[in-house]
Amino acid sequence: YMYKLSIIIPVLDESLFFTKQQLYVEALLQQGHEIIVVDGGSIDNSVLAAEKLGCKCINTKASRGYQLHVGANASTYETLVFLHADTLLPLTATNSINTALDNLNASWGRFNVTFTNKKLIFRVIAWFMNKRSCITGIVTGDQTLFIKRKTYFDCGGFTDIPIMEDIEFSKRLKKHSPPICLSENVITSSRKWEQQGIIKTIILMWRLRLSYFFGASTEKLARQYYS
Template sequence: MRAPISVIIPTLNAGPALPACLMALGEGLQEGLIRELIISDGGSTDATLQTARAAGAEIVTGPASRGGQLRRGAVRAKGDWLLFLHADTCLAPGWAAPVLAHLTTETAAAFRLRFDSRHPMARLTESWANLRSRLFDLPYGDQALLLPRALYHAAGGYPDQPLMEDVALARALKGRLTLLPATALTSADRYQRDGWLRRGAQNLTTLARYATGTPPETLAQRYTKRP
């Protein structure tokens, strides 16, 4: 029986973070869960692709747009299940057992968020993200997403857009999402750089504007101009 999961990671100059992300997948390899690793790159100029090749990944290239990169990666996937994972996120030890249990279902799942920071605001932000995921079926991409390939395609997959691609797919999966008893440890660099309160407020504002119809391309222009 072939391993069930295709792991898909979008990258763009992810050289510093990618090795730790890939190392954390070793647990899934040992348990026979991972069939293939697909790196969907948006034009990296650092060591990202060298790291990917050394790990035996299949590499897909195209324009830099996380939604588009995720979509291209999914097209190449052969596993019955897809695990979408950001390069600056590591699945915490012990993740394989909850994932194995979830494979008996036909639903999608996200991981519980945790930041690699001891800042008090990190705990508050994590709590909100996990509450949002439970109450509103709205996990973000840094929580990773695991779902059957058939369900991914039935939901329309990731849209080819530069921002809010995770929200768009979560909306399409509403009512078919659960939160796993497993943790995704993600980088707090952006919050530490911008400030926890400022970054959190900007994220909420961006979500609200997207929900009221602002095009993702317009939101992305402002997003990339953040300090």
């Protein structure tokens, strides 16, 4: 039996995504899945572009954790997939998610991540990210978390925080059960890494994680991350 997916995409000025990925979005919708675009107040035409393709659109404040949770509340189907706008799900993902969640003990999981830039350094970074998340059970947003709807709400869903919402939620979820680590790849944009420089980005990520671990406010961390 093929479960239909509710794919939730938080956006803020991502109209380019919907222009670039038009065929991809249409293919997912043709498979019968729903795409819920939760817009945090874009000033480009993200919402227009998404609505034109047949996505369900909701406007909220800009806070990723909040946007994701609003999307989950608006979803119809029993399987939720949280997708970043700069990440591509393979079209075979629906089968992989269904197969993984058919196993009774499993209720959530993630994909391996690979970058749009195929240089060796990016392959190494992706390898470490994937390895780390399997070992720690912590899933980051770019790895595309999928989860049974019931588990999502039983575990309290995403918290209304602007950053680290993925780590915070993973910590609660892994007390429930470890994530399924699919070896199939989602492709995420290496744009941020290329613009900021690889070493700088790695240092920034680690600094933010450590600060978060030691109790820094997520508002402060979001300012550092998006500045």
